[in-house]
Amino acid sequence: MNRRSFCSLSVLSVALGGCSPRAPSSKLFVIITPPHDNPFFKAEAAAADAKAKQLGYETLVQSHDDDAHQQDRVFDMAIAKRAAAIIVDNAGADASIAAVRKARDAGIPCFLIDREINATGIAVSQIVSNNYQGATLGAQEFVRLMGERGGYFELSGRESDSNAAIRSRGFHDVIDKYPEMKMLARQAANWSQTEGFEKTETMLQAHPDVKGVIAGNDTMALGAAAALKAAGRGEVIVVGFDGSPDAIEAIRAGGLAATVLQPAWRIAELAVEQAHRYLTTGSTGAAEKQAIDCKLVTPANAGRFEMFREKE
Numbered sequence: 001m002n003r004r005s006f007c008s009l010s011v012l013s014v015a016l017g018g019c020s021p022r023a024p025s026s027k028l029f030v031i032i033t034p035p036h037d038n039p040f041f042k043a044e045a046a047a048a049d050a051k052a053k054q055l056g057y058e059t060l061v062q063s064h065d066d067d068a069h070q071q072d073r074v075f076d077m078a079i080a081k082r083a084a085a086i087i088v089d090n091a092g093a094d095a096s097i098a099a100v101r102k103a104r105d106a107g108i109p110c111f112l113i114d115r116e117i118n119a120t121g122i123a124v125s126q127i128v129s130n131n132y133q134g135a136t137l138g139a140q141e142f143v144r145l146m147g148e149r150g151g152y153f154e155l156s157g158r159e160s161d162s163n164a165a166i167r168s169r170g171f172h173d174v175i176d177k178y179p180e181m182k183m184l185a186r187q188a189a190n191w192s193q194t195e196g197f198e199k200t201e202t203m204l205q206a207h208p209d210v211k212g213v214i215a216g217n218d219t220m221a222l223g224a225a226a227a228l229k230a231a232g233r234g235e236v237i238v239v240g241f242d243g244s245p246d247a248i249e250a251i252r253a254g255g256l257a258a259t260v261l262q263p264a265w266r267i268a269e270l271a272v273e274q275a276h277r278y279l280t281t282g283s284t285g286a287a288e289k290q291a292i293d294c295k296l297v298t299p300a301n302a303g304r305f306e307m308f309r310e311k312e
Helices: 011-015 039-054 067-082 095-107 131-145 162-175 192-207 220-230 245-253 262-280
Strands: 028-033 058-063 085-088 110-113 123-130 150-156 181-188 213-216 237-239 260-261 289-294 295-297
Touching: 028 039, 028 067, 039 058, 039 123, 039 262, 058 067, 067 085, 067 095, 085 262, 095 245, 110 262, 123 131, 123 262, 131 162, 131 213, 131 295, 150 162, 150 192, 150 220, 162 181, 162 213, 181 192, 181 237, 192 220, 220 237, 220 245, 245 260, 260 262, 262 289
Parallel strands: 028 058, 028 085, 085 110, 110 123, 123 289, 150 181, 150 213, 213 237
Antiparallel strands: 260 295
16 A cells, blocks of 8 residues: 555544554654753653664654754655654644644654644644643642742743743733732743843843742743842742753752643653554544643652653
8 A cells, every 4th residue: 555545534533543554664663852952852752762662663763953944854854764653742833734744645643742733633643741731730839839929030931832822821820810929020031041041130130029930941940040049049939840850859959949740751652652553553542632731849749750750
């Protein structure tokens, strides 16, 4: 059967993650994530790689460096190698649609993790953390730590990343209910620790009496905490999002007040498991879009977590 036509489906059947069972023409899983200097993406790649090998597949792990053009080149390579499946944490909700469609049309099913694309019916699975649930969880703890009052800063992620907007909305749907909580300033720090430091430093100059900082990810939160410490304001409450090993260590050491752990390890494993099921049975057994709940990490429970997962 021609790979381009092995799964010519109606919109309904794609939405259900199913097609006629087929034997994959290769045993190669191509795993694509943003750069591995971020421990979150490194954990995703490691989890997907380990699970795929456990299920008997070969793997090729690549990074798109958050560049849609580089991602296109990696997708082209995967197509040329006739990969059985692609596991991808994509380089942009809109910019990645064409690449996923191109793979689908070449007969290679795609399983998205962490970030969705702004389209349905072309990826088999889109498995993400429940960013809204996690953001409200973190915001509730932030409000509690702030005593339901005081001025705060918000550090947000890259504007092209849908997760940044979802998390910010979750924060504000909780915090804005408290009239004595006041956002003094908000800056996009693009998921960067360096930018988190610099933006916090700038906001602190204008608002030296700030009481708390809530950040859309842990690297920005750690940058904020470092800037506050350098300014002699280490008592300012800082809450992050991701559950990175560095953030959890900072919580245990008193540098961060809390974070929200995304189950990145389990999400990557689920994507591989669903890819295997799809290739061998024709169905993932799940809806295309899936959201996995996050967990709050505080000084009281920080020892229970590692590598974006709860210890067994």
